Amino acid sequence: MHANVKQNVIPITAPGLKVACSQCNLRELCLPFGLSEDDMSRLDDLIGGGRKLKRGQHLYRAGEAFESIFAVKAGFFKTDVLTEDGRDQVTGFQMAGEILGMDGISTEVHTCNAVALEDSEVCLIPFTELEMLSSQIRSLQHHLHKVMSREIVRDHGVMMLLGTMRAEERLAAFLLNLSQRFTARGYSPAEFHLRMTREEIGSYLGLKLETVSRAFSRFQDEGLISVQQKHIRILDIPRMKALLAPPDGRIG
Amino acid sequence: MHANVKQNVIPITAPGLKVACSQCNLRELCLPFGLSEDDMSRLDDLIGGGRKLKRGQHLYRAGEAFESIFAVKAGFFKTDVLTEDGRDQVTGFQMAGEILGMDGISTEVHTCNAVALEDSEVCLIPFTELEMLSSQIRSLQHHLHKVMSREIVRDHGVMMLLGTMRAEERLAAFLLNLSQRFTARGYSPAEFHLRMTREEIGSYLGLKLETVSRAFSRFQDEGLISVQQKHIRILDIPRMKALLAPPDGRIG
DNA sequence: AACTCGGGTTGACACAGATCAAAGGGGTAC
DNA sequence: GTACCCCTTTGATCTGTGTCAACCCGAGTT
Incomplete structure (x- = not known):
């Protein structure tokens, strides 16, 4: 065996x-x-x-x-x-x-x-x-x-994400973070392969796997990304980044 | 002036x-x-x-x-x-x-x-x-x-709290954490003065201040604590701890 | 003593995300 | 090649927390 x-x-x-x-x-x-x-x-x-x-x-x-x-x-x-x-x-x-x-x-x-x-x-x-x-x-x-x-600062970023962001913002932040890290390693900023399941993404982001899946689908419907299982392509990075700054803007 | x-x-x-x-x-x-x-x-x-x-x-x-x-x-x-x-x-x-x-x-x-x-x-x-x-x-x-x-480990604990706990669990974890830290400094484990506002607690716990306030009230109604503004007295620490382990128990 | 103001409490209602359920698709093992 | 299983997607419904709003309380000020 x-x-x-x-x-x-x-x-x-x-x-x-x-x-x-x-x-x-x-x-x-x-x-x-x-x-x-x-x-x-x-x-x-x-x-x-x-x-x-x-x-x-x-x-x-x-x-x-x-x-x-x-x-x-x-x-x-x-x-x-x-x-x-x-x-x-x-x-x-x-x-x-x-x-x-x-x-x-x-x-x-x-x-x-x-x-x-x-x-x-x-x-x-x-x-x-x-x-x-x-x-x-x-x-x-x-x-x-x-x-x-850096690990401490990173953790603070995750706390911010978990404490203040809604589901789609969390996922956008997650994808942009991956994109940035892949870029630093010489890979494409826009196209990559997710190594983790929807459930693992959800656990990291404080969401259920269904919510992660729905957010992916929504992003795809809106032309922000294309998703094929674990293969991700970010089609519009600027618009993705704009998702992190909510419409109400900088209110003091 | x-x-x-x-x-x-x-x-x-x-x-x-x-x-x-x-x-x-x-x-x-x-x-x-x-x-x-x-x-x-x-x-x-x-x-x-x-x-x-x-x-x-x-x-x-x-x-x-x-x-x-x-x-x-x-x-x-x-x-x-x-x-x-x-x-x-x-x-x-x-x-x-x-x-x-x-x-x-x-x-x-x-x-x-x-x-x-x-x-x-x-x-x-x-x-x-x-x-x-x-x-x-x-x-x-x-x-x-x-x-x-230790700071990194602490941050992981907060991520766990923000990612997996519901409002009352978060507040219970928060109070028990304060209690434990006051104890380590020679103060009462059960009775202390909160230095932060409900809004600051809420921000830390990923909740709105109203939710924090309601959770305090609920705890008080249930005889778990007594709250008088910022003065807190934990009346039943064991039951408080039990709140962190949900009723469904250890499911694999 | 009356006023003011920031912080806290409470209620009614809305909604984002969880939960429950079912079906589809791809990779892996045989 | 084929079958199985896990992962994923999608729909329907439920619910915990957010939102909005009104009121209360206590401390500090006049």
Whole structure:
């Protein structure tokens, strides 16, 4: 019997596939940003080999001991928290060059789950060693702080979205955010493939999957986007952006 | 003419009132947690004098250059973000021992506003110097990371609240959170004074002020709490906690 | 003591999004 | 190739919260 993709929890490590930060085309987005060649090779030394995950596999789970943060080398992840009463909230989607696992630093235990939404690969960054090195390399230390701060700012943006926006605004903000992040990685700003289900989008946006689906349909009817299952094409980015600034405008 | 409390934006600095971390009764909650006497005095050296704020005064505003983080020494703050189209989202309430301003690290510019909700005092912690010192003191470095990580985890909790809870659950979670934080500071878990308006609570919880008010009234009718304006007494903490785990229970 | 004003409460009604239900479509496993 | 299952779409109805409006209360002012 073959291991089912969704149930296979055995980590697939591939130490042979390690690629140095200095060789990585994500170095401008990722943790080594701004480091000298020399410092980058010191960072290389502490980064564990890449770890590959199949779609559906957990990178880590809430409750597991925290030891490392992870840089997404390739693929796509979601993070979610769930309460004892069964509530489930997707807290973010992470793509190449983004850092996962910083929630675990505060208590030494992961507080959310990280799941690969497609076959993916991460770099493993042992946190104690990273702290050690960052105390020696100022720019690394500062960049780490920036990465953590950026996560805080991002979360505030999601709070704004969840606290003040209506369904279509939320979805527009979500699509524009994805678009912008794909652009930063050299992909098309207008055309991309969603790796997550409507339900996962809904959980992230505080909506039910039917509402997400209806909003997609409405956008399509209005000629804003074209949707074919998970394939999205944004046809009118300016009008999409205008959705975020409601008609009543800037009222003091 | 006397300066109006709400309009006075001139920082009131009181260098003479500086209290060393080692003398501060918040040291177990605040940044110096876990430091040796010796290291604590080095931290003392970089912390600027306290800054006092009147109710309504801004500690910092979105758009201002970031230079320091702040530790609340006394009083009560809110942070909020607002978009160009006038939306306003309260992202948190901070009390003694909590750290403010970490949102500014990532871009060197503050991304939210911090406002004193009562007469307050903060310690000013210049961030560049803090990074310098934390590269020398391992436990300080690690604790700083923990504080930032805790902020991320807290934000995930708010996302859960905004994304999955109904109005009364949100308010219950909010009150229990306040209760727990007051307890940690040696105050009553059951009886406290709200420093924020219904509208600010509503903004934080993603609700309108009328909904907050109705939820308070309902709780009072049910004998869960007693409310007298901003004075709150939680009469039945266990039942309050039970509100967070809906009746349908743990459904897989 | 009367006035004022911001914050809070309460009621009536509207509506966005949830819920319930059913059917269609595409990918994956065999 | 075919079948199954999950994901998605769409419709009908329900409901929690928002909206609008009136009134109340308490603190500070005159």
